[in-house]
Amino acid sequence: MRTLTLLADRVERSPLARETVNALADGAYWGWAVALLAAAAAWAGRGAPSPGTAALAAAAIAVGVGAAALRSWRRTDPAAAPAARRLAATMAARRWATGYGLIATIVPISVMAGDGRASIAVTVAYIVALVLLGVALLTLQPRARARLLARLRIGVRAVAGTEHARVGRALWTGMALQRVLITYPADWSAHRSARRDELVERVMWELCGPPPASPRQALGRPDYLTRWDHINTRLIVERVPSLPPRLPARDFGQHGAIVLGQTVAEDADQVIDGVPVALYEPTAHLLVAGATQHGKSSGVRAWAVDGLGHGVFPGGILAVLDGKGSGSFAPLIGRQGVGPVAHTPEEWEQALLQAVVPEVDRRYAQMLAWRSGQSTQRPHHPRALVVLDEIQQILAARPDLLQVFDRLARQALEAGVILWVLTQRPDARDAIPGAVRDQLTDRVTFGPLSGAGAKMVFDVVGDDWARGMGVAPLAGRALTWMGGRWRPVQAPWLPMPVDIPQVEALYPPHTGQQPTPEPEHPPAPAAPSGDPWRGYGPPPPPPQTTAPPEPSAEPRRWPPPSPRPAAEPPGPVEELLRDYGDPPPTPEGPDDRGQAEALATYNPNDPYAHRRRRRRD
Numbered sequence: 314m315r316t317l318t319l320l321a322d323r324v325e326r327s328p329l330a331r332e333t334v335n336a337l338a339d340g341a342y343w344g345w346a347v348a349l350l351a352a353a354a355a356w357a358g359r360g361a362p363s364p365g366t367a368a369l370a371a372a373a374i375a376v377g378v379g380a381a382a383l384r385s386w387r388r389t390d391p392a393a394a395p396a397a398r399r400l401a402a403t404m405a406a407r408r409w410a411t412g413y414g415l416i417a418t419i420v421p422i423s424v425m426a427g428d429g430r431a432s433i434a435v436t437v438a439y440i441v442a443l444v445l446l447g448v449a450l451l452t453l454q455p456r457a458r459a460r461l462l463a464r465l466r467i468g469v470r471a472v473a474g475t476e477h478a479r480v481g482r483a484l485w486t487g488m489a490l491q492r493v494l495i496t497y498p499a500d501w502s503a504h505r506s507a508r509r510d511e512l513v514e515r516v517m518w519e520l521c522g523p524p525p526a527s528p529r530q531a532l533g534r535p536d537y538l539t540r541w542d543h544i545n546t547r548l549i550v551e552r553v554p555s556l557p558p559r560l561p562a563r564d565f566g567q568h569g570a571i572v573l574g575q576t577v578a579e580d581a582d583q584v585i586d587g588v589p590v591a592l593y594e595p596t597a598h599l600l601v602a603g604a605t606q607h608g609k610s611s612g613v614r615a616w617a618v619d620g621l622g623h624g625v626f627p628g629g630i631l632a633v634l635d636g637k638g639s640g641s642f643a644p645l646i647g648r649q650g651v652g653p654v655a656h657t658p659e660e661w662e663q664a665l666l667q668a669v670v671p672e673v674d675r676r677y678a679q680m681l682a683w684r685s686g687q688s689t690q691r692p693h694h695p696r697a698l699v700v701l702d703e704i705q706q707i708l709a710a711r712p713d714l715l716q717v718f719d720r721l722a723r724q725a726l727e728a729g730v731i732l733w734v735l736t737q738r739p740d741a742r743d744a745i746p747g748a749v750r751d752q753l754t755d756r757v758t759f760g761p762l763s764g765a766g767a768k769m770v771f772d773v774v775g776d777d778w779a780r781g782m783g784v785a786p787l788a789g790r791a792l793t794w795m796g797g798r799w800r801p802v803q804a805p806w807l808p809m810p811v812d813i814p815q816v817e818a819l820y821p822p823h824t825g826q827q828p829t830p831e832p833e834h835p836p837a838p839a840a841p842s843g844d845p846w847r848g849y850g851p852p853p854p855p856p857q858t859t860a861p862p863e864p865s866a867e868p869r870r871w872p873p874p875s876p877r878p879a880a881e882p883p884g885p886v887e888e889l890l891r892d893y894g895d896p897p898p899t900p901e902g903p904d905d906r907g908q909a910e911a912l913a914t915y916n917p918n919d920p921y922a923h924r925r926r927r928r929r930d
C-alpha cells in the first residue's frame with residue numbers, strides 16, 4: 314500500500330506521467346463517446362430495433378440528459394461564474410457519455426459471448442481497448458496544452474473578476490508553454506499594484522505549481538518571467554530558458570568585469586568558450602539576499618575572487634565581516650589583496666575600525682585636499698570591496714556598529730569602496746537598517762524569495778519585484794538586478810581549496826607567495842555524471858604527464874596587499890564617527906600602492922587567534 318502511495322506521489326510529481334494519466338482519462342471520455350456512436354451505428358445498421366429496446370434506449374438517454382441538466386442547474390448559483398457552470402455541465406455530459414459508451418460496449422460483447430461467439434467478443438473488446446488507448450495517446454499533447462491554458466484561464470478570470478480577461482496567443486515547444494499573452498479588459502484596475510501582484514502570483518502558481526520538495530523537482534520546474542504591456546492592456550508571460558545546475562568556476566579571461574555566471578543567450582554580455590556569461594562592473598553597493606544554502610556566500614566568494622583577479626578591485630578587499638562565523642570566506646585569509654576576514658564581534662570591530670573606516674577617511678581627506686586646492690595631485694582611489702555577510706547577526710551582537718555601517722553606506726562609494734551586504738532574511742524587520750538598505754542599489758537573490766522578501770529586495774525596481782519569487786531553488790541560481798537589468802544567472806561554483814586543492818590556482822596567492830601558474834582554464838572538473846549534486850567529488854586521478862600546466866595567455870594580476878590599518882589602537886566607535894570638517898591630513902600621494910602594508914593587528918598566519926567561537930546562529 315505504502316509503495317503504491319509513494320508511486321502515485323511520484324507520478325503526480327512527474328509532468329509526463331501526470332499528463333499521460335490525464336490524457337488517458339480524457340482520451341477515455343472521448344473513446345467512450347466514439348464507442349457509443351459506433352455501437353449505435355452498428356445497432357441501427359443491423360435493422361430496426363425492437364420497440365422495447367428502442368424505448369429502453371430512449372428512456373436511458375432521457376435519464377442521462379436529465380441528470381446532466383440537473384447537475385448543471387444545481388451549479389447554477391447566480392454568484393457562480395458562467396465558466397464554472399459550463400465546466401460543471403461539461404463534466405456531467407462526459408460522465409454520462411462514458412456510462413453509455415460502457416453499456417454500449419459491454420452489452421453486445423456479453424450477448425456475443427452468451428451466443429457462443431467468445432472469440433468475436435474478445436476481438437471486439439480488444440479493438441475497443443486499442444481505440445481508447447490510441448485516442449488517449451494521440452491527444453496527449455493537445456490535451457496537455459488545453460488543460461494548462463484552461464487552468465490559466467480559470468485562474469486569471471477568478472483574479473480579474475471578469476469573463477473578459479483572455480488567455481491566448483500561446484507559443485509552445487512540445488508540452489512546454491514558452492510564451493502566452495494574458496489580456497485584461499481596459500476597465501480593470503491594472504493601475505493598482507496589489508491587483509497586478511495578485512494576478513502575477515496566480516499565473517505563477519498555475520504555471521510553476523507549489524515549491525519543489527527536492528533539487529530534482531526544482532530542476533524540472535519551469536521558470537517564468539512576466540512583463541506588463543499597459544498600452545495593449547496585457548501581461549506577457551515568458552518562459553526563462555533553463556540554465557545548467559552547476560557552472561564550475563574558471564578563469565574566463567575577461568578584464569575589468571566580474572563573471573556573474575552563465576545567463577540566457579539574449580541577456581549575455583559575451584559568449585566565452587560557448588558559455589553565455591553575464592558580466593558585472595560594480596558601480597554601486599550591492600544587496601545579496603536568499604534563504605540558507607542557496608549559495609549566497611559561495612557565489613559572493615567566487616565573484617570577489619574573480620573581481621580580484623581581473624582588475625575589478627585593484628584596491629583589494631578591505632575586509633570581510635562574516636556574521637555567521639561559518640568560515641565561508643576563510644579561504645581568503647592571508648591572501649594577496651585581501652584584508653582581515655573577521656569572524657567574531659571583536660574581529661568585526663577591529664576590521665571595521667582599523668581597516669575600513671580609516672581607509673575611507675583617508676580617501677575622503679585626500680579628496681577634500683584636492684577639491685579645496687590644498688593638494689595639487691588628483692587622488693587616485695582604486696576600487697576596493699568590503700563584504701558584510703549576515704549583517705543582521707553582526708548588528709545583533711554589536712548594535713554600536715550600526716552608525717559605522719550607516720556612515721559607510723553613505724560615504725564609501727564616493728571613496729571608491731563598494732559594499733556587498735549579504736542577508737538571509739531581507740523581510741525580517743530591521744534586518745538591514747533602512748538607511749543602509751537604501752544605499753544598496755544593485756540587488757541579487759540566490760534562490761526564490763517569499764512575497765514579502767521579494768518586495769523588500771526588489772522594491773527599487775517598481776512593479777517587477779515579484780520576479781524574485783520565481784527563481785528556481787537551486788544552489789547558485791540567482792536573479793540579478795544590476796545596472797538596471799534583470800538577469801537570471803547560474804553563479805560559478807568555486808569550492809574551497811581545502812576541499813578541492815585543484816581550485817587553489819583560481820585564488821589569489823598567499824601573502825609573500827609567488828602566484829601559482831595557472832592552467833589555461835583551471836580547473837573545471839565536471840560534476841560526477843548522473844548526480845549533479847555531489848559537488849566536485851573526489852580529486853581526479855593524477856595526470857599522465859608531469860609537465861607543468863601552461864600559464865594562461867593573459868595571467869591575472871592580483872591587487873597589492875591591503876592597506877594598512879591605523880597604527881595606533883582605535884578609539885571608541887563614536888570618535889570614528891566624527892565629521893569630515895576637520896583639516897585634512899597631508900595626502901600621501903596619488904596612488905595607494907605606496908601605503909599598502911601588512912595589517913598591524915591582524916596576523917594572517919594566525920587568523921583565529923582572537924576567535925571565540927566558530928559559528929554564531
Ligand SMILES: Nc1ncnc2c1ncn2[C@@H]1O[C@H](COP(=O)(O)OP(=O)(O)OP(=O)(O)O)[C@@H](O)[C@H]1O
Binds near residue numbers: 559604606
Ligand atoms: N554556485 C553554486 N553552484 C552549485 N552549488 C553551489 C553553488 N554555491 C553553493 N553551492 C552549494 O550550496 C551549498 C551552500 O552554499 P552557501 O553556504 O554559499 O549557501 P548560503 O546561501 O550562503 O547559505 P547560508 O546562508 O546558510 O550560509 C554549498 O555547500 C554548495 O554545495
